[in-house]
Amino acid sequence: MLKKIGVLGAGTMGHCIAESFAMHGYQVNVFEPIEEVRTTAIALIAEELSLFVQEEMLKEEDVASVLGRINFFDDLSEAMADRDYVIEAVPEKMELKQSLFKQLDDVCPAHTVIASNTSSLPLSEMTSGISEERKTRVMVCHWYNPGHIMPIAELSFFGNMSEELFNEVRDLYLSIGKQPVKVLKDIPGLIANRIQQAVAREVFSLIEMEAAAPEDIDRALMFGPAFRYATSGQLEIADFGGLDIWAIVGDNLLKEMDNRREANPLIKAKMKEGKLGVKTGEGFFSYPEDKIAGIKEKYVRKLITQLKVSKNYTG
Numbered sequence: 001m002l003k004k005i006g007v008l009g010a011g012t013m014g015h016c017i018a019e020s021f022a023m024h025g026y027q028v029n030v031f032e033p034i035e036e037v038r039t040t041a042i043a044l045i046a047e048e049l050s051l052f053v054q055e056e057m058l059k060e061e062d063v064a065s066v067l068g069r070i071n072f073f074d075d076l077s078e079a080m081a082d083r084d085y086v087i088e089a090v091p092e093k094m095e096l097k098q099s100l101f102k103q104l105d106d107v108c109p110a111h112t113v114i115a116s117n118t119s120s121l122p123l124s125e126m127t128s129g130i131s132e133e134r135k136t137r138v139m140v141c142h143w144y145n146p147g148h149i150m151p152i153a154e155l156s157f158f159g160n161m162s163e164e165l166f167n168e169v170r171d172l173y174l175s176i177g178k179q180p181v182k183v184l185k186d187i188p189g190l191i192a193n194r195i196q197q198a199v200a201r202e203v204f205s206l207i208e209m210e211a212a213a214p215e216d217i218d219r220a221l222m223f224g225p226a227f228r229y230a231t232s233g234q235l236e237i238a239d240f241g242g243l244d245i246w247a248i249v250g251d252n253l254l255k256e257m258d259n260r261r262e263a264n265p266l267i268k269a270k271m272k273e274g275k276l277g278v279k280t281g282e283g284f285f286s287y288p289e290d291k292i293a294g295i296k297e298k299y300v301r302k303l304i305t306q307l308k309v310s311k312n313y314t315g
């Protein structure tokens with residue numbers, strides 16, 4: 001049984017991962033080397049739990065026990081020595097991940113499953129320096145931001161581990177309310193990010209050709225394809241529409257659409273102007289400083305609403 005959880009890094013993803021496991025009764029040890037990040041992470045988790053309370057997804061009286069299940073450490077060995085399942089969420093650098101996998105291989109018990117939340121690095125390269133025995137107990141477990149809300153968890157099944165062990169990890173993720181996706185090939189971006197980039201490429205291209213105003217393009221996505229995507233996947237939608245129709249429309253449209261193999265120049269031009277989105281106050285839309293907190297809260301509350309609704313059709 002995978003019961004004792006370890007998380008490395010308490011940044012954007014790490015703190016959400018710890019929070020999600022703790023919310024579902026797991027005892028979580030977090031190793032984060034920077035003291036300031038440890039302090040910020042505790043405050044952030046408390047804030048996010050309080051929003052869950054307001055949204056009636058957590059009882060007020062349970063907040064203290066959720067927080068009590070998360071322990072922060074400044075020493076890796078102390079934090080990880082008795083863990084059953086460990087996931088690293090440290091910066092996306094190959095050497096750093098390789099060195100952590102080696103340290104974890106030494107420190108963790110033989111039965112520990114060691115996972116990476118990497119968005120783009122190959123598992124075989126990250127784990128090249130560890131023991132052959134441990135290689136049968138490593139995997140990618142890719143969360144989506146914000147991790148305490150987004151249900152998806154992409155779990156690798158790349159041929160290095162037994163189906164039995166994979167199922168144990170999948171059950172762990174099911175027990176914290178996630179929707180596990182079994183990924184069979186170690187391809188960059190796994191499944192969800194590739195789909196997202198394909199949509200984003202066309203959206204940025206539509207903006208570039210001034211086909212519609214930014215708010216109308218977003219509206220077309222939200223109330224067109226994405227409205228259906230929230231309840232049915234592309235393949236089910238294709239079956240409902242009829243594959244004959246998808247074949248004809250695909251032949252007619254795809255040759256007209258963007259097929260660039262790099263990020264859209266419009267995005268790069270905005271980057272140069274310092275228009276990075278919410279964090280700089282302007283991207284495609286503007287975010288006045290005095291309204292940013294409210295805008296961010298609305299964004300998160302919409303996701304929580306969607307999470308609640310999704311429970312009606314996912315169980």
Ligand SMILES: NC(=O)c1ccc[n+]([C@@H]2O[C@H](COP(=O)([O-])OP(=O)(O)OC[C@H]3O[C@@H](n4cnc5c(N)ncnc54)[C@H](O)[C@@H]3O)[C@@H](O)[C@H]2O)c1
Pocket residue numbers: 008009010011012013014031032033034037088089090091092100117118119120142143144145
């Ligand atoms: N941010 C996202 O949207 C997102 C989504 C999915 C996956 N990821 C992946 O998750 C991982 C973490 O990304 P992030 O956005 O949370 O990064 P982040 O920079 O917000 O957090 C990383 C944390 O790791 C800590 N750290 C650095 N060295 C460490 C070490 N040796 N041991 C333990 N902690 C250490 C840092 O102090 C920092 O707090 C990356 O692999 C990233 O690709 C990120």
